[in-house]
Amino acid sequence: MSDEARVPLLAMRGITMRFGAVEALVDVDLEVHAHEVVALVGDNGAGKSTLAKMISGVLQPDAGIIEIDGEPVTVPTPQAAAALGVATVFQDLALCENLDVTSNLFLGRELRSRWVRDDGQMEEVARRILRSLSSRIPSVRSPLSTLSKGQRQSVAIARTLIGSPRIVVLDEPTAALSVVQTAEVLTHIEQLRNLGLAVVLISHNMTDVRAVADRIEVLRHGRNNGSLDVATSSYEEVIAAITGAPTEPRPAQHAPLRSSTTAWPA
C-alpha cells in the first residue's frame, strides 16, 4: 500500500497560528492518508494539540489551508468538522459518567422514531461498533461510572465511529492508562486503521507511537521538524527530532517495538 500518487484524505498546508505574540504554529504541513496512522509528536508546547484543534474545528488557523479528500475546506465549528467526517477524542474525556455506554455513544446524535428515542436500534449499533473495535466492555448498558479508565477511553474512541467518519483525531488517548488498558486502546487504533480511516494520534509516549503509527510527524517550536518512517527510524532519531539534539550513534537497545499485527508499511 503506497501513499504516493494518492490524494491524502487530510492535508494541511502552511498552517500558521499566533496567540498574541506567541507563534504556536508556523508554516506547518501535515498529510494523512486513508488506512494510515500518523503520530504527531513533540515536546510540551510544540503545537500538537493546537494543530489537532484546527482539524476538529475548535480553533481556526490564521493562515494556511486544510484539504479533505483534495477539497479545500473551512472547519469553523466542531459540528462542521463532524459534517466533514472528522471525529475527535479530546484529551479530557467528553463523556457523561451517569449515562450508560449506548447513551454516551449517541449523545447529541440520538436516533429517533417519531417522538421517541429508538433505544433498541441505538443499542444494536453500539454493540456492533464495540465489536468492530474488539472492545471488551461488559455491557452496553453499564453506566460509565462503573467502567475503568481504559474502558471509558474505548467508549470515547467508539464514539468517533458513530456517523461514519473518515478522519479520527486522538489527543493523548493513552495518558494515565495502565499497561493493559493502553494495550487495549492501541488495539482500537489499529482497528480504526483496518476500517480504512485516517488516524491522527497525538502522544507523548514513544513506545505507543512506535507500536501503532506508520509515520511520525515531529513538531518542534511550532514547526515541522522531521517526518520519520516508523519502520526505518530509530528511537534516538525520533527523540533527537523532538529535542533538537544531534543524533548520537548508540547500540540499538531500543529496537522497534512493532508487533506482528501492525504489518502496514508506511
Added chain:
Amino acid sequence: MSVDMNTTPNLPAGERARVPLSQRLGGLGGNARQYGIFGALVVIILLFQVLTDGKLLLANNVASLFQQNAYVMILAIGMVMVIVAGHIDLSVGSVVAFVGGIVALSMRDLDLPWAVAILIGLAAGALVGAWQGFWVAYIGIPAFIVTLAGMLVFRGLALVLVGETVAGLPPEFISIAGGSLPNVLGFVGNADVVTLVIGAVAFLALAFTQVRARQSMRKHNLHAEPVGVFITKLVLVALGIGALTVILSFSAGGTPIVLVIVGVLVVVYSFLMGRTVFGRHIYAIGGNRAAAALSGVSTKRVDFWIFVNIGVLAAVAAIVTTSRAGAAIAAAGQNYELDAIAACFIGGAAVTGGIGRISGAIVGALIMGVLNMGLSIMAVDPAWQQAIKGLVLLLAVAFDLLNKRRAGTR
C-alpha cells in the same frame, strides 16, 4: 498487540455472567435504589398502619393523603428535572402564591370563567419560568441565586397582588382540590365503579406498555429480564394498584380529581424523561455539562425549558393549593420548595445532578405525606413531626451515599 483479548465481547450470555447484580437489577427498568425506595414506602405505610391501629389506610384517609400532598408531587416532578440537570429552584413556593393570586383575582375581579383563569395562571407560570430560565441559561447566573431572587421577587409580588385574602371563588374551581370524579357508573356494594374502572385501565395500560417494551427488546436481540422477574414485577404492580383502587373506591368520593391530575403528569413526565431525546439531554447535562455541549447538546436551550416547565408545574400547584384553601392568600406556598426538594432527595436524586427519576420523587413525596398523616393521626406534636421529617431526609440521603460508596461507583 497480544493482550488477552476476549474475542467474543458483548454476547448476552457472557454479559449476564459478568455484570454485577446491582447492574442486572438496573436492567429491571430502574435501579436497585428505586426498588429500595418503593420498599421503604411500603415499610413506612405498614409501620403506621400498625401504629395508628389501622386508621392510616382508611378509605377517606387515603383519599385525603393524595389531596393534601398533591402539591408536593406536582412540584417534585418539576423539581426532579431541575435537580437532575444540576440546578435547584428555591422560588416555587413564592410562585405558587403569586400565580394563585393571579388566578383568584381573574375569577373574582375580572369575572373570568374558571377555565380561562386556569389558563391565565398556567401562562403566568410559564412566563415566570421563562424569566428565571433566561437568567440561568443565557446569562449564566447560578440557579441557586436566580431562584433565591425569584423567591423574594414573587413573594413580594404576591403580597402586592393579594393585599387581603381573595375568597369567594366559584364552586367548580374549589372542587378541583377537594372534589372527586362523579360517580356516573354507580356502586358495586359500597365501591365506586368509576374508581375500579380507572384502576383496571391503569393497570392494563401499564402492563401493555411493559409487554410492548419487552417485545421490542426481543426484536432487537437485546438481553431482556427473565420471564419470572418480569411476571413478579407485574404481579406486584397489580397488587399495589389493586389495593389502592379498592381502598379508594370505598372512600366518600371515589377517585380524587387531584389524583387524576397527578397520575396524568406522572405518565407524561416519565415518558418525557425516560423515552425522549430531551429527557436524555437533561441527564447528560447533569452528568457532564461540558461533555454534553461538546457532543452537540444545546445545553442552554435545555436549561431554559426545564425552568419554563417548572414554572408551569408551579402554576398547576398554585391552582390546586388555591382551590384547596378556597382563597388566595399572600402567604400561600410557604416552604413548598423545601417539601419538593426533600421529596426529590428522599426519592434518590443526586445532589450533584445527573441522577433522579420522576417515580422516585413521587415516592419521596408519598413517604413524606404518609409520615405527616401517620404522625398527625397519632397526635404527635407538629414540632416533633417537623424534626422527625428532617431526620428521615437526612437518613435517606445518608443511606443512599453509603450504598454508593460500598458499590464503589462514586
